[in-house]
Amino acid sequence: MSTLELENISKSFGELTILDHLDLRVNDGEFVSLLGPSGSGKSTIFHLIGGLYQADHGTIRLDNEAINGKKGSISYMPQTPSLFPWRTVLENVVLSVELHQKPDKQKALEMLERAGLKDYANAYPHELSGGMRQRVAFVRSLLSPQSFICLDEPFSALDEFTRLEMQKWLLTIWEQERPSVLFVTHNIEEAIFLSDRILVLGSKPANVIKEFTIDFKRPRNEELTLTQEFLEKKKEIYQTLRGVLND
Amino acid sequence: MFRKSFLPVSVIVSILIIWELSSRILAIPTWVLPAPTIIMQEAINGWSNYQHHILSTVFLTVSGFAIGVSVGLLIAIMLHLLPKIREALYPLLIMSQNIPIIVLAPLLVIWFGFGVTPKLLIITLVCFFPVAVSTIDGLRHTNPELIHYMKMAGATKKQIFTKLELPHAVPQMFSGLKISATYSVMGAVISEWLGANKGIGVYMTLASSSFRTDRVFVAILFIMILCLIFFAIIIAAEKIILKWHPGKEEQS
Numbered sequence: 001m002s003t004l005e006l007e008n009i010s011k012s013f014g015e016l017t018i019l020d021h022l023d024l025r026v027n028d029g030e031f032v033s034l035l036g037p038s039g040s041g042k043s044t045i046f047h048l049i050g051g052l053y054q055a056d057h058g059t060i061r062l063d064n065e066a067i068n069g070k071k072g073s074i075s076y077m078p079q080t081p082s083l084f085p086w087r088t089v090l091e092n093v094v095l096s097v098e099l100h101q102k103p104d105k106q107k108a109l110e111m112l113e114r115a116g117l118k119d120y121a122n123a124y125p126h127e128l129s130g131g132m133r134q135r136v137a138f139v140r141s142l143l144s145p146q147s148f149i150c151l152d153e154p155f156s157a158l159d160e161f162t163r164l165e166m167q168k169w170l171l172t173i174w175e176q177e178r179p180s181v182l183f184v185t186h187n188i189e190e191a192i193f194l195s196d197r198i199l200v201l202g203s204k205p206a207n208v209i210k211e212f213t214i215d216f217k218r219p220r221n222e223e224l225t226l227t228q229e230f231l232e233k234k235k236e237i238y239q240t241l242r243g244v245l246n247d
Numbered sequence: 248m249f250r251k252s253f254l255p256v257s258v259i260v261s262i263l264i265i266w267e268l269s270s271r272i273l274a275i276p277t278w279v280l281p282a283p284t285i286i287m288q289e290a291i292n293g294w295s296n297y298q299h300h301i302l303s304t305v306f307l308t309v310s311g312f313a314i315g316v317s318v319g320l321l322i323a324i325m326l327h328l329l330p331k332i333r334e335a336l337y338p339l340l341i342m343s344q345n346i347p348i349i350v351l352a353p354l355l356v357i358w359f360g361f362g363v364t365p366k367l368l369i370i371t372l373v374c375f376f377p378v379a380v381s382t383i384d385g386l387r388h389t390n391p392e393l394i395h396y397m398k399m400a401g402a403t404k405k406q407i408f409t410k411l412e413l414p415h416a417v418p419q420m421f422s423g424l425k426i427s428a429t430y431s432v433m434g435a436v437i438s439e440w441l442g443a444n445k446g447i448g449v450y451m452t453l454a455s456s457s458f459r460t461d462r463v464f465v466a467i468l469f470i471m472i473l474c475l476i477f478f479a480i481i482i483a484a485e486k487i488i489l490k491w492h493p494g495k496e497e498q499s
């Protein structure tokens with residue numbers, strides 16, 4: 001029901017070419033991660049998909065329909081939490097729903113509970129820690145009505161324990177409903193643990209330089225991260241990334 | 248709260264004591280500078296003489312303030328939504344503040360007579376500006392990250408305005424409201440000087456022309472009290488409406 005295709009996408013800011021003839025595809029129900037060095041253009045890819053910027057070149061298709069410059073077609077979690085300071089946590093998580101239909105408070109509360117934020121439903125963002133704000137933004141994107149989900153480093157501000165909890169939670173939700181996900185992260189282990197496919201981006205200008213298929217069977221649990229196969233994948237990806245950085 | 252008000256209160260009390268002592272010791276005539284006790288006496292004994300003046304000024308101030316603030320907000324929203332018009336009118340807005348009210352007031356009387364219209368116009372003129380300017384600033388400086396988010400989420404222009412820009416401008420709007428509230432009392436008194444039959448301004452003119460300096464001071468006292476009350480009301484409203492504001496807790 002939800003496929004995303006970037007075909008021949010180029011984008012420059014002034015003189016600086018960020019994306020050069022980028023091709024990328026997320027199949028229906030697939031979980032794809034983008035790995036790449038800082039400043040390579042991962043967030044820019046999301047901004048293009050979200051219609052915030054126009055690509056200089058190329059087509060973006062959601063379910064075979066061009067969405068270049070069309071806003072509001074994906075559910076999105078930005079790299080910074082971007083919460084509204086005058087809204088409580090509960091009011092914040094229903095914001096993206098509210099723009100399109102009447103929000104379901106009950107469902108929102110359930111999601112908050114699962115993210116460990118039940119007691120904070122009526123708190124304001126400035127009363128939360130950085131990691132909690134990130135979780136609020138994450139819940140907000142999960143509640144969005146659009147079926148294609150783009151997550152820009154959703155767990156980067158979390159400690160190891162909370163991060164693992166959130167990853168497992170994301171996996172259970174994802175395995176229930178199987179939405180298509182495009183996921184940006186700096187963390188190789190996280191990418192392997194969650195994804196069906198990992199795309200490694202080169203930098204200046206960015207392009208997919210290598211693609212890894214991760215076919216560990218699902219449902220996955222944390223023991224997977226200690227297996228030999230997992231570590232080998234990690235090593236392989238790590239070496240590719242080092243190659244990118246050394247260029 | 249107590250600690251915060253201790254310092255200013257003690258300064259005021261000391262000034263009053265020095266004032267009282269010096270007017271007694273130097274025997275300054277009452278029509279030049281009445282002692283605080285004499286002013287207090289007049290304030291208490293004359294209450295029935297002047298209370299209708301105060302009521303009239305309060306009424307005038309509140310109506311003028313309400314009109315001025317509404318006009319200010321409307322101008323701010325209009326100029327924000329129509330950037331072309333903002334470019335054209337913003338300088339005019341600033342120039343409107345360079346016209347001395349004292350000069351403008353008689354003109355308004357010539358145009359609108361001695362009724363309530365020119366008075367409300369004067370208060371509106373002094374009140375709208377702080378609210379308009381601060382609200383425009385608040386609207387314009389909306390966090391760009393939040394605007395990005397709203398656009399990506401598919402918000403319409405109207406949704407971005409009502410759900411993001413407008414609430415974002417509220418703290419700024421309140422700083423304008425505080426200034427307008429204090430200006431509005433002054434505006435009301437000035438407008439009453441133009442010719443009215445009631446009001447603190449009228450009471451003050453009558454008092455000074457009959458050398459009842461003590462009454463002039465009673466008038467000043469009430470102008471200050473009104474200013475403080477209006478200011479306090481705005482602050483209370485701000486506290487209630489901006490309960491989400493991060494800076495608020497650390498201050499108290």
Ligand SMILES: Nc1ncnc2c1ncn2[C@@H]1O[C@H](COP(=O)(O)OP(=O)(O)OP(=O)(O)O)[C@@H](O)[C@H]1O
Pocket residue numbers: 013018036037038039040041042043044045079
């Ligand atoms: N609006 C803009 N105007 C000009 N340059 C921009 C703009 N947005 C991004 N860039 C540039 O594009 C490049 C890629 O930025 P982007 O935010 O996409 O990187 P990223 O891969 O998400 O990095 P990180 O992992 O650190 O978040 C950067 O060099 C940045 O300076």
Ligand SMILES: [Mg+2]
Pocket residue numbers: 042043044079152
């Ligand atoms: Mg980024």
